[in-house]
Amino acid sequence: IVTSRNELRGLTARQGVHPIRLDVLPVEQSLALLGNVIGGNVAAEHPVGVAELAGLCGHLPLALRIAAANLLARHDLVLSDYLAELRANRLSALEIDGDDEAAVRAAFRLSFHALDPRAARVFRLLGVIPGSDFTEDAVAALAALPVTEARHVLDQLAAGNLAVRRAGRRYQLHDLLRTYATELCAEQDDEAAAARVRLFGFYLRTVDDAGKRLFPIRWWLPRPDADPAVRPVEFADPAAARSWMDSECVNALNVLTAAVRHGCHAHAWSLTEGMRAYLVSGGRFRTEGLAAYRTAAAAAAAAGNRMAEATLQYSLGA
Numbered sequence: 183i184v185t186s187r188n189e190l191r192g193l194t195a196r197q198g199v200h201p202i203r204l205d206v207l208p209v210e211q212s213l214a215l216l217g218n219v220i221g222g223n224v225a226a227e228h229p230v231g232v233a234e235l236a237g238l239c240g241h242l243p244l245a246l247r248i249a250a251a252n253l254l255a256r257h258d259l260v261l262s263d264y265l266a267e268l269r270a271n272r273l274s275a276l277e278i279d280g281d282d283e284a285a286v287r288a289a290f291r292l293s294f295h296a297l298d299p300r301a302a303r304v305f306r307l308l309g310v311i312p313g314s315d316f317t318e319d320a321v322a323a324l325a326a327l328p329v330t331e332a333r334h335v336l337d338q339l340a341a342g343n344l345a346v347r348r349a350g351r352r353y354q355l356h357d358l359l360r361t362y363a364t365e366l367c368a369e370q371d372d373e374a375a376a377a378r379v380r381l382f383g384f385y386l387r388t389v390d391d392a393g394k395r396l397f398p399i400r401w402w403l404p405r406p407d408a409d410p411a412v413r414p415v416e417f418a419d420p421a422a423a424r425s426w427m428d429s430e431c432v433n434a435l436n437v438l439t440a441a442v443r444h445g446c447h448a449h450a451w452s453l454t455e456g457m458r459a460y461l462v463s464g465g466r467f468r469t470e471g472l473a474a475y476r477t478a479a480a481a482a483a484a485a486g487n488r489m490a491e492a493t494l495q496y497s498l499g500a
Contacts, residue, residue, distance in 0.1 A: 187293050189341045206356065212236040212246055219250035224261075231261045238268040239276065240357040245286050248276050273361055290362045293342050304335045305344055306370065307377045308355060309363035312440040313433035315354045319415050320433075323384030324377050326411045350429070378440070380412050382449040385437045387414035388426070389456040395423035397459040402493050406448045427460050435470055442477055447485040451494060454478040458497055472498070 184190065184199070193199045207215065216232055217225035225232045239245035252275075253264060267275040277285030294302060304325050308316070311324065322332035336353055339345035346354045355363060367374045387408060393399070395417050417423040427434075434457060441450040454474050461471035475498050482490035 187289075187343045188296075189343070191341060206241040207243060207246070209233075209236065209241065212239070212241045215243065215246050216250050219247065220253050224253075228261050231265060234265055235261070235268070238265070238272055242286070242356065242358060244289060245276050245358060248278055248284055248286065251278060251284075272358060273365070276358075286358055287362060290344075290359060293344055294362075294366070296342065297338070297344075301335050301338045304332070305339055305363055306366040307363075307374065308345070309360065309365070309367035310374055310378045310381060312436040315348060315352050316433070317353075317430075318351055319388075319413075320381065320384060321353075323412045324381045326377075326380060329413075352429075375444075378444060379446060379449075380409055382437055382441050382446050382453075383409050383412045384414060385430075385434050386449055386453050386456065387412065388430075389434055389453055391415070392417060392423040392427050393456050393459055395420045396427075397463070399459055401452075401455050403448075403452055403455050403490055405452050406446075424460075427457075428464075431457070431460070431464075431466070431470070435474055438474055439477060442481045447481045447487070448490075450481050451478040451487075451490045454494065455497070 184193065189201065189203075190199075191201075194201055206212075213225065213232060213236055216236060220232075235249055236246065239249050249264070249268070253261065255278075264275070273285075273287045277287065282288055294305065297305060304321065304327075307324050308321070311320070318329055318333045318336060321327075321336060322329045325332060325335075327335070333351075336345060336347075340347045340353070344355075344359060346356065348354055383406070386405065390401070390405070391414050393401075415426060417426065434453065438450050438453045438457075441447070441453065454477075457474065458467070458471065461467040461474075475494055479491055479494040479498065482494055
């Protein structure tokens with residue numbers, strides 16, 4: 183038996199080994215592991231707290247064992263206090279004092295340092311993405327790479343268990359890995375800011391292009407200048423445009439909120455306006471649409487852009 187955070191595809195090709203991919207633990211097994219270490223009585227007395235603890239550990243076996251060991255060894259540490267530590271900074275709370283190897287951050291660091299510079303840069307920039315999952319096209323825009331190159335890098339990250347492949351060429355980061363990528367990204371603030379604007383531009387241009395395919399309507403607000411390095415998704419027909427909007431609507435709304443948070447107000451209100459017809463026709467305006475328009479209208483008011491504020495308030499009124 184050979185274990186590794188890397189898929190070790192070479193062994194499969196050369197030696198004919200049978201690979202078995204292990205995911206994070208199911209909820210029941212996470213709770214059982216915690217109960218085995220901290221004691222079944224403690225787990226039974228605090229079921230809600232222990233369940234939250236498992237969730238904050240992302241059901242990752244190493245994280246669960248470190249958390250349980252901290253609770254067991256630090257007699258002055260009560261569960262509620264430790265949960266507060268985890269909520270404040272999960273990676274810092276998931277380490278054992280005096281043991282550099284018993285830390286989730288240290289395990290991630292080993293995998294990160296094994297990457298080549300290009301893959302390391304992309305992984306770091308994934309901390310910019312505000313949604314729960316992402317596509318090759320979004321990563322290509324984020325890192326200013328051709329889509330084929332972004333696909334190759336994402337394949338490397340998946341092979342090293344630094345990203346998870348999903349159906350339809352979509353990818354995800356484990357919650358704790360997302361936190362780690364965000365930490366790394368914060369160390370390169372200028373690079374992160376530029377990547378963030380490219381990502382916002384990618385979603386804006388793609389949403390606008392999808393809207394033109396679906397609805398022959400006029401948008402009133404001028405768009406921010408487009409970055410020539412950012413290529414939006416191209417749609418062969420209206421069905422393809424609607425399919426993309428269906429799968430990316432939540433991510434686009436997350437991008438809108440992130441744009442407001444980072445002061446890219448023009449991206450936020452333009453994106454809101456571009457999504458309006460889709461949200462209305464899809465029956466999503468009363469829920470997601472209203473919240474998005476209120477967020478963007480408040481951003482327009484804060485930025486002092488009367489034209490944008492009036493346009494957004496007009497749509498809300500309609």
